[in-house]
Amino acid sequence: MTTPRTAPQPPAPHLPPALSATATALREAAPVAAVWAATRLGMLALLLVDHLGDSGVAGEVHHLYQGWYGQLVHGSFPLGDATWQYPPGAAVVFLSPAALPWLTYFQAFVALVLVADALVTLVLVRAGRAGAWLWVCGLPLLLNLPLARYDVPVTAVAVIALLAQRGRPHLAGALAGIGAMIKVWPLLTVVGAPRGRTTLTVWGSAAASAGILLGVLLTGFAHPLDFLRQQSERGVQIESLGGTALLLARSWGWPGETVFQYGAFELTGPYVTGVTRLSLALSLGALCWLVLWRIGARRWTPAVPYDAALTAVLLFTVTSRVISPQYLIWLLGLAAVCLTSRHTVLRPVALLMVPAAALSALVFPLMYDEVVAGTPLGCTLMVLRNGLLLVATVLACRRLWAATA
Structure with a gap:
């Protein structure tokens, strides 16, 4: 009795290297994205409960940030306000909800914080998944606080500035300078810049971007340096x-x-x-x-x-x-x-x-x-x-x- 022959199977199609790498990256990023979505929904739910219960976490955006926004849109930094203790570049963040005029200030602010959070997650996934997991799982430990403060967008600037130092030192320095004008501490991302030309490039770009942003704010707003007194x-x-x-x-x-x-x-x-x-x-x-x-x-x-x-x-x-x-x-x-x-x-x-x-x-x-x-x-x-x-x-x-x- 002869064994019937099976018809030869055609070879599996091979994706181009670029598409194959993209598909692999998407498969690896899927668990991170799923956990990010689940945890951020939980943080949003806590923020809603906080708003209804008025525990004070969401009140920072409702009262302070929105009040400062009302002054900044009229071309003046808060004058004599004991709670205004931020460098003038912070105005960029507090004014950013104007980009979403169909939402309330609070809704737009939280939406932009989530966008910054997602951006941090994305760049960390591309750089190394261990870092992405720490960020995605660590941030919710602070409950709803990150969604009602402007520190996540500032951290996004600092994270991108650090990761850009190896391949794009001009961008790294520029972002560090902008971040310093927003919250000061991102300037510390240039402390460990590699010696030689990279250090000069990063530090020079940081000084230039900070100077340019400060010049724009000094020209367009009144009292931008009052925060120093407070x-x-x-x-x-x-x-x-x-x-x-x-x-x-x-x-x-x-x-x-x-x-x-x-x-x-x-x-x-x-x-x-x-x-x-x-x-x-x-x-x-x-x-x-x-x-x-x-x-x-x-x-x-x-x-x-x-x-x-x-x-x-x-x-x-x-x-x-x-x-x-x-x-x-x-x-x-x-x-x-x-x-x-x-x-x-x-x-x-x-x-x-x-x-x-x-x-x-x-x-x-x-x-x-x-x-x-x-x-x-x-x-x-x-x-x-x-x-x-x-x-x-x-x-x-x-x-x-x-x-x-």
Whole structure:
């Protein structure tokens, strides 16, 4: 008995390399996109509940941002407003909802934040999925806060600036300069620019773009530099390291009080001025350390610009008089960029940003009354969150120095 022959099968069609690579990228990005959509829907739902319950998270956009928008569209920065403490480039973000005139200001602002969030996710997926996963899963730990602050668009500028340093230094520098005019800290993305021509290109482009944007704002608006007066008068916020020390001291008899001023809860009483000066001195010390590191660094891997940026922002965060919960948005974005490179030495530091974000959500908004009152629970939360940030900063400095010196 003869075995029937099977007809030969035609070979499987082969896609062109470009289409094949695109199809592979889409398959790999699909799980990230699905988790992004699910988590952002949850954040939107929390924001809706917050708005109905008026817990204060959404109120920042409704009252402050929209009020500033009303002044900015008439060509003037807020004058004598104690809550206006932002560089003049922030006006670009606060005016951006005008691009969606069919929505209310609040709806347009949240929509633009989601667009910026999606852009960060997209560029991180292209650079390395580990970083994208950290961003997509880490940001929701801050609950609805990221959707009601302007820090996600600023972080998008900083993330793109960092990732562009290797191939497009002019773009990287220009974005860093624009980001510095919006929130200052994105300028730290240029700290670790590779030595030589790349450094000159990145730093020069940053200075040029910042100067051009400042010139435009000085020409088109009144009082663009009034924020300097408001920023200089700020005290010690209860969420800073110095504020945590004073909260603990109050439980041991320190007679200071918590008051609401300059748009935040700050501490007043004996020794507050000394703590303020100490914070400024520590920030100056952080700057000196970065200069010494830059001068002494000898080994430059592709991840050094990313690691240096995260280290620099951590340094200025823990030495600040203010550590608002939205600062974790910046740190999550920079940590995600670090994880896009297999050469990073800050992987443990980047992962520490996840529990730090979760603790920040407990601090605000979930248990903020406990923190303001300085109860044992509130103090414990602050010690844990700020202690984690301090450990991450020391670890980042040690690892960056050891890897490059």
